[in-house]
Amino acid sequence: MTHPSTHLAEPAPAGNAQPAAERGLSQEAAAALLAQAGRNELAKQARRPAWKILLGQYLSPLVGLLLIACVVSAALDEWADAVAIGVILVVNGLVGFFQEYRAERAMAALRSLTAPRARVRRDGQARLIAAAEVVPGDILLVEAGDIVAADARILACYALLVNEATLTGESMPTEKAALADAPGAPLAERHNALFMGTAIANGSGVACVTATGARTELGKIAHLLATVEDSVTPLQAQLARISRTLILLCLAVVLLVALLGFIQGMSWMNVLILAVTLAVAAVPEGLPAVVTIALALGVQRMAAQRVLVRRLDAIETIGCATVVCTDKTGTLTMGNMIVRALWGADEHALLFAAAACCEAQLDSQGKAGVGDTTELAILVAAWERGIRAEDLERDFPRRFVIPFDSVRKSMAIRRANGVLYVKGALEMVLARSRSAPEGVSEAADDMARRGLRVLAIATGEGETEEGLTLLGLVGLADPPRPEAIAAIAEARRAGVTTVMITGDHPVTAEAIARELGILAPDEAVQGRIHARATPGDKLRIVRDWKAQGAVVAMTGDGVNDAPALREAHIGIAMGITGTEVTREAADIILTDDNFASIVGAVREGRGIFDNIRKTVIYLLAGNAGELAVMLFAAVLALPIPLLPLHILWINLVTDSLPALALVTDPTDEDVNGRPPRDPALPMLGRREWSVVLATGALQALVTLTVFAWALQARGLDEARNLAFTTLVFGELFRAFGARRSDKTFWEVGILSNWRLFAIVMLSAVVQIGIHHVPVMRELMQLTPLSLSDCMLTIVIGLIPLTVIEAWKLFARKWIRGH
Structure with missing residues (x-):
């Protein structure tokens, strides 16, 4: 034949x-x-001119604040500050400029x-x-x-x-x-x-x-x-909202103080100097740098979670994800087939016949090889039962092969022992069999309901696929990753909904979803499983979730996933199996193609957001304190307590350095035990703004009290000297209490963030030192600080921290009592 x-x-x-x-x-x-x-x-899509892309990077409110700070610093001849802020503006603009080319690279790929x-x-x-x-x-x-x-x-x-x-x-x-x-x-x-x-x-x-x-x-x-347009991330929206609030607040305070100055008979020059000082005090120059450092630190932390970040703000965005739409194969599953069920009277004979009907080649370790994935899975299962493919080929070499085709839905190999080994779809093999085990159809249906791919195995004595003896069934599937099951459970605990989107058959998809824990045994699908999904379907699914107010993360590895990755708030590409298209369209890349890495990224993203928020509160509270000192002094008709150079120094010593240390705080152990935050809510709600204003008022009260006392007892120069140092110490020490809103600094551990401890101590020493270095003392218009005055300012500087920590203890007891 x-x-x-x-x-x-x-x-x-x-x-x-x-x-x-x-x-x-x-x-x-x-x-x-x-x-x-x-x-x-x-x-090829038409590109926007380069100058328009670059200009667009400088139109946000936050960049507007930086521009104000830069201009003010230059006006005060503080060229070092002006240059530093200018560098931040250029770097941020260039980063945003190059990000605009992601779409073009995706199209080229x-x-x-x-x-x-x-x-x-x-x-x-x-x-x-x-x-x-x-x-x-x-x-x-x-x-x-x-x-x-x-x-x-x-x-x-x-x-x-x-x-x-x-x-x-x-x-x-x-x-x-x-x-x-x-x-x-x-x-x-x-x-x-x-x-x-x-x-x-x-x-x-x-x-x-x-x-x-x-x-x-x-x-x-x-x-x-x-x-598809890139989504505005929650962090971008939050920072823009805070920036607009600061601009309005700054303008209101400057106008009010200027009006008070004119009423009190101040000259134009003094009013201008006062307004400039207030503008400097209102602008948190360190905020953009702090956010960038926090996100850069997140890049390192996520790299340890086997996640590569392509866009910095994606770090925070993944932390507020409420829905993760994920592919099945390779992400939730191992990405390769294994034999998961055998059905037949003699399982050894069944596996022998199945292995004899394979053309794939297994390696010497019996773990991998070359050829069809289904055949490799059969050969691995046979190897584990002592059936070696090389023994088959040596003892019973193949005589001829009838390849698989879509009409017969089966293939056959005749070997030297005169036996024809057949494997294929049950309905086709059964129709050509003269004998079959009882209950084979019911067994096949049960395997299909479990999401298994079913192959019928038969043998024959002739050279055609007729008069076969059906030996049994082999059920194969791409098994779930063990760590994915635990990760999905953690995602559920964190309030993150897992949605599986796959090209597989609906029955297979649902069975895998229940095994993974995406669906409970008695839980309805309810939009959590999407089988046979097309590229348009994936895009629609992402848009539907976004329309419901969800923050959507979308994973993918194929070309068909790229539009949905771009549409989602956070696009996640597979690093191993993903195409260049998806990697270019994505915000982050999984180097291990593992869903568990996504949940780890959610944890780190939440921790980064917590650190950014606590740092923003710390910075704004410091700026509020400086503004309040100047505002209350104007209302009380007192001399200007702080000079513009004092404000710039305070912002450098008490804002930038401690803030950079605050964002390195370790992530809270139970951060994934909390539900995801609502992205529609502002980063700073009523409670956070209350903390900012109350802390600023407390700091201002302490500073003005020292200033008023020293003004009467020692004169204006000594009063400014003591008020300036008291304010610096107060803001430095307050950094310890800014780490947690629900725990005192000694409960958190003062050395658990050694960077913050070192920076606060070093900054305090430097603050004392500038009073005794002639060049700095003349530049800052200060006087030497005696040992008693040094101790006095340190003790008074501890008052805001003491009050804040005492309030935490009181609030905790009050909550427990109610």
Whole structure:
């Protein structure tokens, strides 16, 4: 008997194929179609001019505050501060400028997926042409290893398997056939179609091109990707809101104090100096740097969680995620098939027959190999039971192979022992069997409900697949990652909803979801599972969740995931299996393709946000204290307590350095035990603003009391000297209490953040030192500080911290009592 070979370079068209398929298009017709339809390329999107992108980086309220600080510092001849702030402005602008090119890089990577060359039939001859010159109506010739050049309808094929995972999300190669598809079939079920950018895994085929360029399925995804806009992250929105509030507050206080100055008879020059001083006091120059350092630190922490961050603000955004839409294969599952169930009277004989019907090759360790993933899984299971593939090949070498095809839905191998080993779909193998175990159909249904891929194993004595003896069933599946089960449980505890989006069959998807814990045994799907999802479906799912107010993270590895990754608040690409398109479209990349890493990133993101918020509160409370000192002094008709240089020094010593140390605080152990914060709520709510104002008022009261007493007892110079140092010590010591709002600094551990302790101690020494270094003393217009005055300012400087910590203890007892 003659059997077909396993490879056919150019199969003849089926009988129902058009006669034109024999010759293909003529060169003249192809040229005319090329002029009409355009080149088979993904169109490049028009780019915004570079100057517009750069200008857009300097239009936010926060940058406006920095500009004010820069101008004020220059006006006061504080060129060091002005240059430092200017550097921050340039760096932040350049970072934002280069981020604008993410979409262009994603589009360029997507265009690289298109085949550079294609084999077509023109004028009756097979010709190799540039893929860009393929036109609708061309007869496309494909074989294993090819990248499909355009969308096409299959006219004839032989054992054709196509890897469409990057387009459809289907984890297994798709079987193709020269049979018409059902109208409206989803992409994953279009067995008569080839799609641009997919890879031929096995066999060969002849197809008629139906769409090129932007009209292909890949082109439609490119269009979706080009029209999706980056989401404004919660952190960007929060900081913009705080910046607007500070600008309004600053203007109001400056106008009020200026009005009071005129009423009290101050000169224009003094009013101007006072207004400039207040503007400097109101601007937290260290805030942008602190946020950048906090996010940069988050990059390092997330790298330890096997997460690479491509955009800094993505660190905080992942922390407030309320929904994670994730792919199944490789992220929630291991990404490779294993045998999970055997059904038959003799499992050893069943596995022997299954292994004898495999063409894959296992390595010497029995753990991996080359070939079809299903066959490798069977060989691994056989190896574990003492059945070696090399022993099979040595003792019973194969005589011939009947390859798998989509019509027979089975394959067979005849070996030297005279036995024909068959594996395939149960309905096809059962129809050709003369005997089968009782209950085999029920067993197959049960396996399918559990999400297993079912293969029937049979043996025969002839050279055809007839009169078989069905031995049993093998159930295979891509197993869940053990750590993913624990991670999903932690995500649920953290209030994060896990949504599984996959190209697999709905029954398989639901079974895996229940095994993973995404769905409880008696829980309804309710939008948590989406099977057979297309690129448009994924984009719609993300938009639906966003419309409900959710902060959405979306994972993906294929081209079909790129638009949804861009649309989501946070796009997460797979580092191992992901395409270049998804990596360019994403905000963060998982180096291990593991869902557990996402939950770890959520934990770190929440910790970073906590650190940013506590630091913002600390900074604003300090600025509020400085403003209150100047405002109350003006209301009380007192001399100016602090000079502009004093304010700049305070902002440098008490704002920037302690704030940078505050953002290094370790993440709270139980941060994922809290529900995600509502992104619609401001970073600083009523409670936080109350803390800022109350702390600022307390600091101002202490400072003004010292100033008023010294003004009467020692004169203006000594009063400014003591008020300045008291305010510095008060804000430095208050940094210890800013770490937690619910615990005192000794409960947290004063050395648990050694950087903060070292900075506060060093800054206190420097503060004392500037009173005794002649150059600094003259520049700052200070007087020497005696030992008694030094001790006095330290003790008084501890008053705000003592009151704040005492209030924490009182509030805790009051809450417990109620």
